[in-house]
Amino acid sequence: MAVELMKGNVALAEAAICAGVQAYFGYPITPQTELLEHMAKRMPELGRAFVQAESEVAAINMVYGAACAGVRAMTSSSSPGISLMQEGFSYIAASEVPCVVVDVMRGGPGLGNIQPSQSDYFQLTRSAGHGDYHAIALAPASVQEAIDLMGLAFDLADKYRHLVFVVADGLIGQMMEPAELPPMQPITRRHDDWALTGADGRAPHVITSLQLNAPDLEALNQRLQAKLRIIHDTEQRSTEMLTDDAQLVVVGFGTAGRIAQTAVQQARREGMKVGLFRPITLWPFPEKRLSALADQVSAFLVVEMNTGQMIEDVRLAAGGQVPVTFYGRTGGVVPVPEEIYDAIRDLYRKLQSRPARE
Amino acid sequence: MTISAVEEKVVYQRPESLSDVPTHYCPGCTHGIAHRLVAEVLDELGVRERTIGIAPVGCSVFAYKYFNVDSAVAAHGRAPAMATGIKRVLPDRVVFTYQGDGDLAAIGLAEIVHAATRGENITTIFINNAIYGMTGGQMAPTTLPGQHTTSSPGGRDIEITGFPVRMAELLAGLTGTAYVARRSLHNVKEINRAKKAIRTAFETQLAGLGFAMVELLSSCPTNWHLSPPEALQWIEDYMVPYYPLSDYKVIEPVQDLMKR
Amino acid sequence: MQEEIIFAGFGGQGVLFAGQLLAYTALAEGKHVTWIPSYGPEMRGGTANCTVVVSDEPIGSPVTKHPSIAVVFNNPSLEKYEELVKPGGLLVVNQSLITIETHRTDITIVRIPATALASEMGDVRLTNMLLFSAMLAQRPVVSLETAQEVLLEKLGARKAEMHALNLAALARGWELGREATPASESA
Numbered sequence: 001m002a003v004e005l006m007k008g009n010v011a012l013a014e015a016a017i018c019a020g021v022q023a024y025f026g027y028p029i030t031p032q033t034e035l036l037e038h039m040a041k042r043m044p045e046l047g048r049a050f051v052q053a054e055s056e057v058a059a060i061n062m063v064y065g066a067a068c069a070g071v072r073a074m075t076s077s078s079s080p081g082i083s084l085m086q087e088g089f090s091y092i093a094a095s096e097v098p099c100v101v102v103d104v105m106r107g108g109p110g111l112g113n114i115q116p117s118q119s120d121y122f123q124l125t126r127s128a129g130h131g132d133y134h135a136i137a138l139a140p141a142s143v144q145e146a147i148d149l150m151g152l153a154f155d156l157a158d159k160y161r162h163l164v165f166v167v168a169d170g171l172i173g174q175m176m177e178p179a180e181l182p183p184m185q186p187i188t189r190r191h192d193d194w195a196l197t198g199a200d201g202r203a204p205h206v207i208t209s210l211q212l213n214a215p216d217l218e219a220l221n222q223r224l225q226a227k228l229r230i231i232h233d234t235e236q237r238s239t240e241m242l243t244d245d246a247q248l249v250v251v252g253f254g255t256a257g258r259i260a261q262t263a264v265q266q267a268r269r270e271g272m273k274v275g276l277f278r279p280i281t282l283w284p285f286p287e288k289r290l291s292a293l294a295d296q297v298s299a300f301l302v303v304e305m306n307t308g309q310m311i312e313d314v315r316l317a318a319g320g321q322v323p324v325t326f327y328g329r330t331g332g333v334v335p336v337p338e339e340i341y342d343a344i345r346d347l348y349r350k351l352q353s354r355p356a357r358e
Numbered sequence: 359m360t361i362s363a364v365e366e367k368v369v370y371q372r373p374e375s376l377s378d379v380p381t382h383y384c385p386g387c388t389h390g391i392a393h394r395l396v397a398e399v400l401d402e403l404g405v406r407e408r409t410i411g412i413a414p415v416g417c418s419v420f421a422y423k424y425f426n427v428d429s430a431v432a433a434h435g436r437a438p439a440m441a442t443g444i445k446r447v448l449p450d451r452v453v454f455t456y457q458g459d460g461d462l463a464a465i466g467l468a469e470i471v472h473a474a475t476r477g478e479n480i481t482t483i484f485i486n487n488a489i490y491g492m493t494g495g496q497m498a499p500t501t502l503p504g505q506h507t508t509s510s511p512g513g514r515d516i517e518i519t520g521f522p523v524r525m526a527e528l529l530a531g532l533t534g535t536a537y538v539a540r541r542s543l544h545n546v547k548e549i550n551r552a553k554k555a556i557r558t559a560f561e562t563q564l565a566g567l568g569f570a571m572v573e574l575l576s577s578c579p580t581n582w583h584l585s586p587p588e589a590l591q592w593i594e595d596y597m598v599p600y601y602p603l604s605d606y607k608v609i610e611p612v613q614d615l616m617k618r
Numbered sequence: 619m620q621e622e623i624i625f626a627g628f629g630g631q632g633v634l635f636a637g638q639l640l641a642y643t644a645l646a647e648g649k650h651v652t653w654i655p656s657y658g659p660e661m662r663g664g665t666a667n668c669t670v671v672v673s674d675e676p677i678g679s680p681v682t683k684h685p686s687i688a689v690v691f692n693n694p695s696l697e698k699y700e701e702l703v704k705p706g707g708l709l710v711v712n713q714s715l716i717t718i719e720t721h722r723t724d725i726t727i728v729r730i731p732a733t734a735l736a737s738e739m740g741d742v743r744l745t746n747m748l749l750f751s752a753m754l755a756q757r758p759v760v761s762l763e764t765a766q767e768v769l770l771e772k773l774g775a776r777k778a779e780m781h782a783l784n785l786a787a788l789a790r791g792w793e794l795g796r797e798a799t800p801a802s803e804s805a
Contacts, residue, residue: 005638005645005653023447031657049446053439054472061436061469065412065443068430073443091433114657175680176638176653178645196428196444198451200407204377206422208413208431262678336683 003180008172009034011143011179012076012102015150017042020185021100022071023049025062027081030114031170032104035076056081060088060101067097068207070195072154076102078170079120080111082128089163090129094209094220096227098157098191100150102166104173107332115332116170118256121309124165125283132221134228135163136235137282141258143177149280151182158190160231167282169305171255171334231284238279238286240293242268246275248348249293251314252303253279256328256335260303263340272348282310287317294318298351303340304328373397375406377426386579386586388543389417389485393424395553396456396483399560400427409452410444412437414466416458417491435466438473441480452563454481460490463499463523470529470571477534477568481559484525487576488597495581499523502600507581522600526573530606536568538607542575544593548603555605561615568609575601619674621759622682624699625746626667627691627712632746636689637668639750643760643768644672652680665694672759687757689749691732693718710753710795712745728756728798730791739787747784748791755795762792 006014013035016024024039036052043050049066053059059075066073077085082103092099105120107113124137136156140146146168153164196205211217242264243249252260257278267274277293277300279286294300299322302311308326315324327343329335372378375397383389400406406427413421415434422429432440437455445453462470462484473480489507490496496509500522504513514522526540537559541552552574559570575597577589584592608616623640627633634655644651655668669685671677688699689710696709696716703709705724714733730752736744747769754762769784 003645005642005651023443025443049443051442051446051476054468057436058439058442058469058472061433061439062443062446064432064436065430065440066447067443068440069410069444069447071447073447087433088436095430170657171654171680174655174657176641177680178651196410196430197448198408198410199426199428204422204426205428206430208422208429210419210431259679259681265678334681336681337679338683 003178005176006143006179007034007176008143008146008168008174009104010038011147011181012150012166012168012173013038013042014181015147016074016100016154017046018182018184019151019154020072020187021048021074021154022187023063023066023073024075025051025053025059025066025073026075027053027056027059027077029078029081031106031116031173032076032078032102034173035102035104056084057087060085060092063099063101064088064092064095064097067092067099068095068196070189070191070197072098072100072158072190074100074102076104078104078106079108079117082120082123086129088129089135090131091209092163093129093133093135093224094131095207096161096224097207098161098164100153100157100164100166102168105167105169107330113332114170116255116305116334117330117332118169118254118305119307119309119330120167121282121304121306124167125285125313128163128165133224134283135165136160136231136284137165137167139167139254139280139282140172141254141278142179143172143175144179146172147179147181156235160227162227162231167254169255170332235281236284236286236288237281238277238289240275240277240289243275243277243293245273246296247273247298247351248301248344249275249277249297250301250303250340250344251277251279251290251310253282253310256303256305259335259337260340262337263344266337266341267344267348270345272344274344274348279310285313285317287313290314290317291319294321297322299347300324301344301347302326303335303343305334306330373401375400375409375426377424379423381424382420383417384580386577386589387417388574388576391543391549392483392485392574392576393421395549395556396454397425398553399557400452402557403560403564405452405560405564408450409454410448412441412444412453412455414455414457414461416461418456418458418485419492421456435461435464436469437461438466438469438478438480438482442473442476442478445478445480449479452481452560454483454560456483457485458491459484459486459488459498459500463525470525471532474529474569474571475532475534477536479563479566479568481563482569482571483556483559484571484573485576486525486573486601487578488522489578489581491578491581500525502596524601526571526601526606529571534569535571535607536609537562537570537612539605540573540575540601540603542593542598542603544575544577544590544598551603558612558616562612565611565615567611573601575603620677621672621687621757622685623670623672623687623689623753623759624667624685625670625689625691626665626695626699629666631666631691632743633666633691634668636746636750637670639765639769639772640670640672640760642772643765646764646768647760649674649760650677652677654680667695687753687759689753690716691745691749692716696720708753708757710749710756712749726756728752728795730794730798732791735790736787739783739790741783744783744787747787748794751788751791752795752798755792756798762788
């Protein structure tokens with residue numbers, strides 16, 4: 001595959017195709033519609049399933065159905081549509097079927113607007129639906145990373161029989177950038193041990209999220225939690241730059257992290273010991289690495305395109321060791337490096353005026 | 359003790375497509391009859407091993423325990439969407455949904471209408487008993503005018519609640535449907551007619567002709583506060599006049615199937 | 619080298635395509651590049667702009683408050699972006715449609731009667747190509763030759779006369795861009 005200029009939404013779609021997605025179900029919503037449109041063209045060409053559903057509710061339940069049949073299945077939407085899908089997320093998590101969902105986030109709450117936002121962080125990382133679980137959430141900051149994480153999303157979904165979100169925003173969805181697709185994976189049959197394919201020569205398989213007997217449901221939850229603990233312990237991912245000697249580390253995911261990178265580089269040119277930490281997994285949050293950094297730095301500055309959501313995870317990871325401050329824009333306003341630089345400079349000056357940390 | 363001297367002839371037995379377990383249905387409830395009819399048809403068509411059933415939310419939520427086929431339980435009303443997902447990736451399997459009136463005609467109206475209008479090649483068995491059974495007898499979208507339920511305690515007042523939904527007629531109006539019929543389970547003759555319709559609905563799918571639904575008027579003695587025989591009589595006296603038994607949509611290739 | 623370029627105008631003026639041509643050309647030259655459109659609910663006729671970042675290094679932020687270059691197609695775009703161009707930056711103005719006076723003296727300002735010229739050349743849709751190559755003449759973010767090759771490739775199987783017209787527009791814009799006396803220098 002060659003490097004080509006690709007729009008984020010199209011790259012996400014084609015990367016899913018390369019990863020062997022056999023069924024896509026979706027509903028148009030800005031700013032992710034190009035993903036659906038690309039699937040509408042490509043999936044039938046490849047003899048794979050595409051349905052434009054009557055709603056996001058129907059779309060996620062179609063995904064649930066196809067996933068029950070043991071194939072790689074996905075949908076994509078943007079914030080208001082993700083809210084509608086929450087019912088399905090909960091059933092999917094309870095039933096332990098692998099599904100991938102792309103959220104190209106836009107400004108909220110309500111109908112909000114169609115500009116880029118990161119305000120679905122709580123929704124996606126805490127509990128995307130009722131009940132006691134977390135979904136895996138992967139946050140790319142570039143078109144290439146969107147492609148790479150799309151493949152990883154399907155692998156993790158299959159490995160853990162779990163729901164995986166790819167968390168983008170309107171900017172990544174609409175941006176064109178050079179990127180390279182992976183080779184097309186062959187379609188392979190998976191999950192014959194539990195998938196619904198017809199009880200031919202075996203006992204029937206049943207997929208249900210219903211457990212009326214409380215101890216049974218408690219046992220199911222404990223099994224889920226055991227799985228989530230393994231995911232929590234083994235799947236934390238992050239990237240960082242210029243953190244070795246940093247006194248101040250900026251923490252941002254996705255687009256906010258990428259924009260902050262330019263501000264951090266500017267601050268370095270001005271002689272400030274500033275680094276960048278960018279979580280790639282939002283759940284599990286990369287707390288191991290961040291708490292190690294908390295031993296080293298004097299403060300964290302969290303930058304988000306919301307009013308402060310991931311900051312709660314940063315505070316938990318920092319464990320009260322260092323101050324955690326916040327800079328954010330919301331409502332679809334994308335921060336520019338200049339304003340993040342100002343926030344870095346102001347905080348850095350404050351740190352300088354304090355006695356150094358032991 | 360051996361009775362081999364007596365010549366035995368099996369005249370009635372459990373279809374292979376029904377699991378050998380007691381159901382949780384109330385005495386006199388016709389879900390059991392509907393289950394048996396579906397199971398007999400799956401046996402007769404020889405498709406049990408490649409059938410996938412989708413249970414609803416409602417009294418028949420445990421249908422997956424009773425049908426001896428691969429099954430899933432959908433979220434309330436979403437069985438047609440789930441069935442769409444399965445059928446689209448496994449087109450050679452037989453996929454059916456089994457849904458009640460709250461599930462199909464209220465919360466899942468969008469999903470059934472769109473599965474039908476897309477002409478999804480699936481089969482839907484729709485149990486209309488004019489009430490929410492599992493939650494204890496509330497008004498359903500198919501509750502008759504004047505009918506007493508726990509959420510229409512003075513009788514369903516159409517001035518306030520509007521009118522019951524006639525699903526067979528509604529879906530028959532969609533170009534995408536291939537076969538839509540309404541039958542009843544209140545006596546032997548109608549049960550036999552119901553089975554034929556169920557068979558046609560599955561044959562429609564096997565022939566790749568598109569969406570088929572059989573609506574079955576069904577009893578709920580518990581929540582109607584009637585004895586089982588009274589409940590069957592109530593279907594005949596009150597439900598059948600409001601929900602006429604008929605074939606509402608039979609596209610020509612399905613008519614040909616029925617002649618065979 | 620890193621340049622941040624904003625193309626801004628009305629929808630339908632080829633604003634987004636001018637940015638894409640720059641992005642594709644930068645890719646062809648092995649540079650790092652990002653292209654981001656403004657996107658709004660209007661499908662046609664609204665304001666449109668896109669930001670292109672071209673760099674020799676991997677690109678951090680794909681957005682900027684202060685672009686090094688702004689190519690403005692209409693009055694609202696001039697009003698918005700003249701203020702924002704970095705000191706020492708470049709402002710390319712579509713003289714045909716922009717009636718507002720410019721006032722910055724710390725940036726290079728080039729005025730090209732692009733819409734009128736495009737009409738003279740026979741197709742008003744050439745406006746974007748004229749402004750694009752005038753920009754390159756002042757700031758060779760990418761080479762004109764690569765841009766010409768990429769443009770022909772993007773036009774694909776369209777009529778040969780379209781190819782010729784577009785190439786002619788690129789050449790004419792380049793000449794005008796070279797000849798233009800930048801406002802900051804004449805000031």
